[in-house]
Amino acid sequence: MNNAPGQVPEYLGAKSLKENALLHYVQAMEPETVSQLSRPASAEVMQVIEHNVLGLLGGLPPQDFDVTVTTSRENLGRLLASAIMSGYFLKGAEQRLAFEQSIGQTGSLDDIE
Structure with a gap:
């Protein structure tokens, strides 16, 4: 996949691009919005x-192996679908x-009752 940024890959043709609403939506987003949505809020989430x-994908060190x-x-x-679902799960867990x-800082739920 050696596509320049903003270019549509060959296999997506013009017809497929029009039919793919999600791809069109993401491409229309401001770069700062995409960056904000792509960045985990905590170091713990990044580690997960x-x-x-x-x-x-495997964890061979890139300095010792040329992995493709x-x-x-x-x-x-x-x-990609798995990564999206993992992201939703992690964001929910983080929230x-x-x-x-x-x-816990303002008092427990037992104190409210």
Whole structure:
């Protein structure tokens, strides 16, 4: 996949691009919005993501090995879907942890009753 930024890959043709609303939506976003949505809010989430990706692709050190990953379009799509679902899960877990920590600082739920 050696496409220049902003270029549509050959296999996506003009017709497919019009039919792919998600791709069109993401391409229309401001770069700063994409950057903000792509960046995990905490170091813990970043470590979980790194661990997950290393588990999926393998963790050979790049300075010692020249690793190339080859896959089909369908399998790459599945990998992307898995990454999106993992991201939603991690974001929800991160928000819940922050919520529980804020409740813990102001008092427990037992104190409210």
